[in-house]
Amino acid sequence: MPRLYVPARLESGAELTLPEGSARHLTRVLRLGPGAPLVLFDGEGAEAGARLVEAARKQTRVRVEAVWPGRFESPLAVHLGQAISKGDRMDYAIQKAVELGVAAITPLYTPRGDVRLKGEREAKKLAHWQAVAASACEQCGRATLPPVHPPQRLGDWLEARDEPLRLMLHPATGSALAAAEAPATAALLIGPEGGLSAEDVAAAEAARFAPLTLGPRILRTETAPVAALALLQYCFGDL
Incomplete structure (x- = not known):
């Protein structure tokens, strides 16, 4: 499942426009369309399950379905x-x-x-x-x-x-x-x-x-x- 960094606040139910690089990777490289699942993380310790809702040339949008704390930081x-x-x-x-x-x-x-x-x-x-x-x-x-x-x-x-x-x-x-x-x-x-x-x-x-x-x-x-x-x-x- 694709995993992407999105520098935005992750809230269940929110819709986000993906950055150009991430959008291009999903739609042109992986060739994913609406309904495809993916995982987002915000860089501040939160992760979210999401789905593509729009994969157009001008913008790619996702809907956040669930948010949870990341688990893989070292104690050191x-x-x-x-x-x-x-x-x-x-x-x-x-x-x-x-x-x-x-x-x-x-x-x-x-x-x-x-x-x-x-x-x-x-x-x-x-x-x-x-x-x-x-x-x-x-x-x-x-x-x-x-x-x-x-x-x-x-x-x-x-x-x-x-x-x-x-x-x-x-x-x-x-x-x-x-x-x-x-x-x-x-x-x-x-x-x-x-x-x-x-x-x-x-x-x-x-x-x-x-x-x-x-x-x-x-x-x-x-x-x-x-x-x-x-x-x-x-x-x-x-x-």
Whole structure:
């Protein structure tokens, strides 16, 4: 059954006009017509059963039949600070992080990172990344859409962190994840393709980030959050 993100309040009996992208997917790709069932979610934790009532060229409308709370949020809320990478690598990191239950993502500018976004280009990229997160929620069953925050400098992101568990991936000095009391929130820092610099590591340690290694092999910047989030969810979450 199709599952779609609709940024609107879900109320039983209400009729909603679907966004253009979702409407096109239902009517042109899946070729569904009036009466077809589907599931909606609002990104704020609510899901709804609905049916298509109109599938016209100009608009596609659905009627909400029942609303219920989403069920698949992790007990561990991880804020991922991910150094921005080129091409579709950032898309992959965001997609998989959402599937693994991340609570929020902040793209980071780091000294060794070679991606710099400004003005309209940054705004377009941010909207694209949020759409990637929404698509991942549609696939994995989450009803809460993790925010992808505007890109920040690494230092600014570090200064704002107050999670009780703060980790950075850094194989040169890292240690294995030690058993600890399960936290409710955590922050995870992933560096760029060239790795975190000595200055980055010092700044993170000053912000009470502990270095973490995932073994002897060096992971790509888009692979590292997948492995680290899986480990955190296994130790403290719901894997």
